[in-house]
Amino acid sequence: MKQGFVKVAAVTPNLQVADVEYNTGKICEAIDAAYENRAKVVVFPELCITGYTCSDLFLQDILLEESKKALLKIAKYTRDKDMLIFVGMPLMQDGKLYNVAAALNKGDILGFTTKTFLPNYGEFYEMRQFTPGPKEARWILFEGNKVPFGPQILFECTTMPNLVVSAEICEDVWAPMPPSIQAALGGATLIVNCSASDETIGKSSYRRELIKGQSARLLAGYIYANAGEGESTTDLVFGGHNIIAENGSILRESRRFVNRAIYSEIDINRLVGERRKNTTFQINDVPGLIRVPFYLEMEKTYLTRKFSKHPFVPYNEREKARRCEEILNIQAMGLKKRLAHTHAKTAVVGISGGLDSTLALIVTARAFDMLKKDKKQIIAVTMPCFGTTDRTYQNACKMSKQLGATLIEVPIAEAVNIHFRDIGHDPKDHSVTYENGQARERTQVLMDIANKDGGMVIGTGDLSELALGWATYNGDHMSMYGVNASIPKTLVRHLVQYAADTTVDKELKQVLYDVLDTPVSPELLPPKDGNIAQKTEDLVGPYELHDFYLYYLLRFGFEPSKIFRLAKYTFEDTYDDVTILKWLETFCKRFFAQQFKRSCLPDGPKVGSVALSPRGDWRMPSDACVAVWLKDLENISLSDI
Structure with a gap:
């Protein structure tokens, strides 16, 4: 439960219809198994103490009495859990029979959540035996104790205040206004559903999308436990389709037609952070809610859920291709509008043979196609200098030709040396002045060509570079429209890969593949034996780590120690703990120190959920202090996290 993770379980036990004693034993066995797996919130199916398919047997007093005794036995069994x-279970109250979910904690019965919507159509006939739950929860006496009874009861963890759990039952989530909506607006962060949903053709897909959508709509976790084998097959078959979801993502899903338990970890703090940012989600004082405290011990939650090493990149290949096409269209549409609005005759792109400028040129060519403009009006400018290698130079030239752009070569070494002479800098001193002088000279050349030819300079810098400040202020940091501004480096690579894979131009395909194979470098220091001497990731750290840090810092507002824990868990086969911690500290320091560059960014299209535009997603003082974040990192014990 530390750092917001709560291990949860959805369980489908073996059962026999109307055999309460047998079912109770199986439920207790499943509780033991969940306890061994260190689950903190455990959900069983609808009416599992008796079986959902008892039908008119629910009208038998003996079954209802045995069910009540079973609940007391199960509650007692949980005393040390x-x-x-x-x-x-079924529960008689005020002469009516209700379909309820009983909440148990450390031997206590905390409350009974009633089913609000009873299906009475198709294969369902629940209103023959059951009464819909009351509109608002109230207190009742159960075995001499006052317990809440009704819908939308909120169970609040005293040791983890953000963990607020509410239940609904099967059909409730299929209704137009599920009870979980009001529960979430009242503060519930985790919804559980005790369900008995039968299997018919196509129903599992609908069920999956329903649960996924409800968790997204409520910015909540959702645990769905479904009835399975053991229910009567007189007319229906139940598949035990269990689902654990979090804010629109399925974390774990069971294979149907096999009774089993599934486990995962819901990140409650992530959900709270999402709600905090989302101004349309507002916690209200919902009338009729009853809040019931419960206790769980705070302890470390061992993680089993998966976290992508590259959170900006879809894992599924088909989805990746679809996403790449969508992103390229967003970039190109943004540029198309800007070119049309400014009546630009040309677009000027500084092309180095590296990934970022390659993507910018691909996007520019696509925008010109949308505008039905001659791509010869794209002016691709290569500006070789002290660090340029033949490989990148040749790739830049070939690429420009194959994409139909007009290639201009402007060697800048002489101009840079004159500038060094003017400012009194020794060219043998390969300091930051040596590097930035080249970057600013290139930007000057691009801007002046754009002025001369009635065009605009297309920025090539990406999101990862902006996060780290890996750009020369008023050099490659500046442009007239930055098409890559919200594309992280790990995604840039996949976009170029997609362009290479889908082009029918064999020569273009070959050069794009070679660009992908070239080390990332600003090429500002002289080559060694003709090869690139300056590799960015050796200097600033692996981009896959930095993009991982960026995603969780900006998207969810995680503290550095939690980001470290996730990175350690996710990259355990790639980097050791010391390396992960080293580059995380570098990321935090650079992210804060370099905000001044982001405060004056050129316009550029937002593509994903993380962006750094000072006019949109990220507004941060340029002189904010990183001390709190670094202190959190200092408290990390590598052996303890």
Whole structure:
């Protein structure tokens, strides 16, 4: 539960219809297994103490009495279990029979959540035996104790205040206004569903999308436990389709037609952070909610859920291709509008043979196609200097030719040396002045060509470079429209890969593949034996780590120690802990120190959920202090996290 992670379980136990004693034993066995797996919130199916398919047997007093005794036995069994457990059962109250989910914690019965919407169509006939739950929760006496009874009861963890759990039952989530909506608006961060949803053709896909969508709409975790084998097959088959979702993502899903338990970890702090940012999600004082405290011990949650090493890049190949096409269109549409609005005759791109300028040129060519403009009006400018290698130079030239651009070569070494003479800098001193002098000279050349030819300079810098400040202020940092401004480096590579894979031009394909194979470098220091001497990732750290840090810092507002924990878990087969911590510290320091460069960024299209535009997603003082973030890193014990 530290850092917001709560291990949860959705369980489909083996059962026998109307055999309460047998079912109770199986439920207790499943509780033991969940406890061994260190689950903190455990959800069982609808009416699992008796079986959902008892039909008119629910009208038999003996079954209802045995069910009540079973609940007391199960509750007692949980006395030494550090868990919040939900089990489904029938319950008589005020002469009516209700379908309820009983909440149990450390031997106590915390409350009964009633089913609000009873299906009475198709294969369902629940209103024959059951009564819909009341509109608002109230207190009732159960075995001499006052417990809440009704919909939208909120169970609040005293040791982790952000963990607020509410239950609904099966059909409730299929209704136009599920009870979980009001529960979430009242503060519930985790919704559980005790369900008995039968299997028919195509229903599992709909069910999956329903649960995924509800978790997204509520910015909540959702645990869905479904009835399975053991229910009567007189007319229906139940597949035990269990689902654990978090804010629109399926974390774990069971294989159907096999009774089993599934586990995952819901990140409650992430959900709270999402709600904090989302101004349309507003916690209200919802009338009729009853809040019930429960206790769980705070401890480390061992992670089993997966985190992508490259969170900006889709894992599925088909989805990746679709996403790449969409991103290129967004970039190109943004540039198309700007070119049309400014009546630009040309677009000027500084082309180095590296990934970023390659992507910018591809996007520019696509924008010209959209405008039905002659791509010869794209002016691709290569500006070789002290660090330029033949490989990148040749790639820049070939690429420009194959994309139909007009290639201009402007060697800048002489101009830079004159500038060094003017400012009194020794060219043998390969300091930051040596490097930045080249970058600013290139920008001057591009800007002046754009002025001369009635065009605009297309920026090539990417999101990762902006986060790290890996750009020369008023050099490559500046342009008239930055098409790559919200594209992280790990995604730039996949976009260029997609362009290479899909082009029918064999020569272009070959050069793009070679660009992909070239080390990332600003090429500002002289080559060694004709090869690139300056590799960015040797200097500033691996971009896949920095993009991982960037995603979780900006997208979810995670503290550095939590980001370190996720990176350690995710990259355990790639980097050791010391390396991960070293570059995370570098990231934090550079991210804060370099904000001044982001405060005056050129315009550029937002593509994904993370962006650094000072006019949009990220507004930060340029003189903010990093001390709090570094202190959090200092408290990390590599052996303890």
